[in-house]
Amino acid sequence: MSELTWHPIYNIGIHEIDLQHKTLFAMCNNLFTLIDQGAEQHKVEELISDFLGYLTYHNSFEEKLMKVFEYPNLKTHLIEHHAFVAKIRDLLKPHDDSFNFEASAQQRVLESLTEHISGDDLELGSFLAKHIPENVNPRSFVFSEQR
Numbered sequence: 232m233s234e235l236t237w238h239p240i241y242n243i244g245i246h247e248i249d250l251q252h253k254t255l256f257a258m259c260n261n262l263f264t265l266i267d268q269g270a271e272q273h274k275v276e277e278l279i280s281d282f283l284g285y286l287t288y289h290n291s292f293e294e295k296l297m298k299v300f301e302y303p304n305l306k307t308h309l310i311e312h313h314a315f316v317a318k319i320r321d322l323l324k325p326h327d328d329s330f331n332f333e334a335s336a337q338q339r340v341l342e343s344l345t346e347h348i349s350g351d352d353l354e355l356g357s358f359l360a361k362h363i364p365e366n367v368n369p370r371s372f373v374f375s376e377q378r
């Protein structure tokens with residue numbers, strides 16, 4: 232499996248979110264390496280759990296910003312996030328022997344991630360860029376009310 236490389240087309244224009252996406256890319260590559268090395272399934276599953284954990288954090292980060300700035304496409308974006316998480320979570324459920332776990336894991340993580348970033352997230356990025364000044368870290372909007 233070739234490595235997933237970061238490309239400028241994946242930049243959505245909000246630095247903090249780009250950094251989180253890069254972390255997801257790196258986790259994805261760790262997962263592919265583990266699979267390529269023929270690691271035991273439970274080890275691969277462990278990494279998928281970690282990926283899910285970070286993905287959930289990242290999704291809520293975006294969701295909070297969408298709510299704060301009343302993003303008009305919030306509903307569809309939320310549906311996409313749920314679908315992405317469900318697709319990955321499903322990998323951790325028991326499957327019958329005909330299920331190709333490794334191939335499905337690679338395909339689902341790869342496709343969902345790149346498609347979501349270059350689609351819905353890019354659109355969200357252009358919206359947020361109009362509301363968040365460049366010198367302001369969006370974290371300040373996400374964590375301010377949670378204290």
Ligand SMILES: [Fe+2]
Nearest residue numbers: 293347351352
């Ligand atoms: Fe998103």
Ligand SMILES: [Fe+2]
Nearest residue numbers: 289293348352
């Ligand atoms: Fe995202």
